[in-house]
Amino acid sequence: MWYTIDIYDKTWKKISTLKLNNEIFSEDKINYNLIHEYYLLQTSNARNPIAHTKTRWEVAGSGKKLYRQKGTGYARVWDRRSPIRIGGGVVFWPRNERNYTKSMNKKSRQLALSGILTLKAKDKNIIWLKDFEMKEPKTKEALNILTNIWLNKEKTLFVLNEKNINLIKSFRNLNNVKYLLADYLNPKDLLEYNKILFLESALNKINTK
Secondary structure (H helix, E strand, C coil): CCCCCEEECCCCEEEEECCCCCCCCCCCCHHHHHHHHHHHHHHCCCCCCCCCCCCCCCCCCCCCCCCCCCCCCCCCCCCCCCCCCCCCCCCCCCCCCCCCCCCCCHHHHHHHHHHHHHHHCCCCCEEEEEECCCCCCCHHHHHHHHCCCCCCCEEEEEEECCCCHHHHHHHHHCEEEEEEEEECCCCHHHHHHCCEEHHHHHHHHHHHC
């Protein structure tokens, strides 16, 4: 099945229609297990474990035996750093040296991304906008553009082909919009944003890979 997408200008006037590359946008590319694995990889690799507890060998305190081994009527005990004593070490709690890093081969990651893009195209959640320029950063103008194309109330991922300072500064102040370069598409952003707004050059870059 071939997917098609309409291209609009910033006033929501339809300009043309494009047939999407069947090597990228295809039902065969949808693999939910791979998509889930890639999402977990991204979120796991971004983790920064900061919770850290000290073992009995790290807490401050004397290592001297608290009292003699026999004759006191109490259980045998070592020093005050024992985990069963107040102020002692901690057992089975988080340590910051834990490694959450996961790996996944490049082919599987590309297939997972293709699957997500196909799902977005299938649900009509990809919007293709003709390239445009802004002479200076203007958030109000950016909001007007989103209003024209019915995205002002949608959680939108704005995908550019390359860095454009005026566009970036105009759109980044909008609460429901995040900008991203086409080379940095990732499962977390694609899945967490309802609509994917591609500029013409950005979608052409994806569509010809």
